[in-house]
Amino acid sequence: MSTGKKVLIVGPGFIGWNVLDLLVAEGYTVTGFVRRDEHAEQIKASGASAVMGDLGDKAKIAEQTVKHDIVFHTATADHLPSAEAILEGVKQRAMKGQSTIYIHTSGTSVLDDGAAGSIKSDKVYHDNEKSEIDSVPDDAPHREIDLAITKAQKELGEKAKIAIMIPPLIYGFNPNHKRLTIQIPTLTRFALKHGYAAHVGKGAAVESNIHVMDLARAYIVLLHHLEKASPAQTLENPYYFCESTGSNEPSWHDIATLIGESLHSAGKIQDPKPKELTENLYGDVFGPYTGAVIGLNSRSRAVRLRELGWKPREKDWKRSYIEDELPEILKEETGDFKGYQGTVAS
Template structure:
């Protein structure tokens, strides 16, 4: 079996659009599934073809998968039907003797230790040790869909190459796309509305992080390796972390401190000191998921990607926030902001 150069991206948004740009530069023919006409025009300008639809358009996603050699799912880590639609397309291709490369996006919230803003954890997960990842509960965030993919991977066997990218807290801003990530901008909008930068509990827990452009490069490095590696190695271990921090993960208290300082220096809030967010204001952060999103320990090491030659080269999270994200966020009117309502990638 041979794999061609036609790529289908489900959800070429904050993550996937950056992946799309690199793939176009590398000579791939790319099609992206998008919901809005404005977004369709954007990825067309980047050199891709747009297909209009949603994650619930199962037949469309399956059809597009059948027609493409390589598939990325970068829309969300929690929409099982769209992933199943991709897997159905991969099975149809396999029945015709066609191999497929599929890279799905999960997130390191799967490592959530339920710290709820308590203490920093010493537990670090390494992606070359599959048993560490498999030790997390089946009920962990994102785990249901990861296990669905792993089960299908076993059924399909060596007729496809399937990997699961597990990014941590994502930051960064690409001025060409004008898109912001989720967690840190949400905390900033809360601070602009309420006058203080929030954290959960003591703010001591830590999470690894990655710049979105470094993450996009990692997807393509992984793709190139998958194009030449045996499916057997991926059957043995499909998981890849992607982080830039090593042992220097910031605590949520430190993140809130940088947010408070940045907004204070910009003249947006009077008091730069961060505070514990009271539960009655969780609705203006991440609602019932606030403890899980910004109160967790999630420490990961991207040893497998580094072994492939990938290294992070973009700005660290502090410099990126102050120089790139914050100037964009303070342009917004956050008086009516009422928290983030979608699913969180990491």
């Protein structure tokens, strides 16, 4: 149980709201930094407080960080100013002699090999081998933010405990929240609009995956570890993968096949067979980032979380899609769908 420490969650959305629920259940005092009044009311109903603001409001984020012992950033892996604001708040606390735990959310798109669906890679990254993660290019997706955080970690030394959670493809559905993830639902909406399921290139590339509830529990396991660990221990390696698949990762062709077969069975499309996604239609999925988002090889192993006692226990991606996500998507009006317009964490 919590010792009464105060927690700030920047962006308690699809991932962070689930983390928030678990923290509240353990007795932490939780504040969510949110953009919309509607969501503020939702997290208040979950037992947290809400502060209204935008990710670009660096002064406000830094101010809120100073007031909290623990900070999670779960809004996006691609917004440097908000991460810098949290780090500024952590530094201000350090100047007062106050230690902070900061857990940032990155994503395994940082491992993108540029395959664009052409091949399945044999390269697998392990989070207990820091050098493997540090071997990725500085201009890899999410890497700019990750490097800013690791630089600040070195500067702060033992004055803060900082970790970077790096989830892969996230799936799953919490019926209490009614929120869907990004990649597979976007591909499903594309299929509903165009009449076929699609994949980039040959669809041969593979990505590890994780159910959002298993991921939420992983954040709590990581938090408890950081609470107990010495500051010196946390400096050795900030990276934590979180995957449930092991070597049984689906290819993007496998994912498109399930989408096609499921929509065909539901009477929504005539042909269940997936097809290659042509570049002129990238705007109806992830725009110029399509190749990196749904054509990458991204194979990760959560060695460190398993060593801490975490284990996945939710439905696999296929069962979750058929039983939970697809029924929700079929309730939507997707005829005018024009692709996903936000950023993708994984």
